[in-house]
Amino acid sequence: AQTVTQSQPEMSVQEAETVTLSCTYDTSENNYYLFWYKQPPSRQMILVIRQEAYKQQNATENRFSVNFQKAAKSFSLKISDSQLGDTAMYFCAFMKLPNTGNQFYFGTGTSLTVIP
Amino acid sequence: SAVISQKPSRDICQRGTSLTIQCQVDSQVTMMFWYRQQPGQSLTLIATANQGSEATYESGFVIDKFPISRPNLTFSTLTVSNMSPEDSSIYLCSVSLSYEQYFGPGTRLTVT
DSSP states (O other), X not given: OOEEEOOOXXXXXXXXXXXXXXXXXXXXXXXXXXXXXXXXXXXXXXXXXXXXXXXXXXXXXXXXXXXXXXXXTEEEEEEOSOOGGGOEEEEEEEEESSXXXXXXXXXXXXXXXXXX | OOOEEEEOSEEEEOXXXXXXXXXXXXXXXXXXXXXXXXXXXXXXXXXXXXXXXXXXXXXXXXXXXXXXXXXXXXXXEEEEOSOOGGGOEEEEEEEEETTEEEEXXXXXXXXX
């Protein structure tokens, strides 16, 4: 079975600063995807960034980037130039391929607060 | 990408009653997923709904409590039956498309 661990239940960062959210996972699979999702207080779950396990290059989306360490099974999210709108719950997720149903696993989430 | 809508967005229900939540997707998808998110918690998969077959339920969830319909490739319903206060949660519909998982806005259910 796959497990996803987020060891930081809550974090805060000053506006315009950089913050890193941690995620580790455990799997014996070799073919999978990793995701970071954001859930603002309005609760719509939004995909922030995706990483394919077969790619060595770390994914980047504007101010969001990941540090993917496959051997260490680590997948951290770095948010640069934090903005007030980044305040949300962040979930790390693992998807085994092929996704035939219950192959999507979430971490317990990190509540991030951006302080003005 | 996929755009998912859910109805109702929120409801307050009496103990012992049932509520049916609707999920509509703007694309045809093979699998639709129903999740529960209890306050301050992560998401827990309730069941996977495939069009034309019975839904597959995860451990701890049963069809009598959470019957699901999947009449076509863009629509599904989840019913929360014989509700108790422990069923107070957010219920989210989700689909998998092009190696991404998309989520609806959720239905916030409060049982009194």
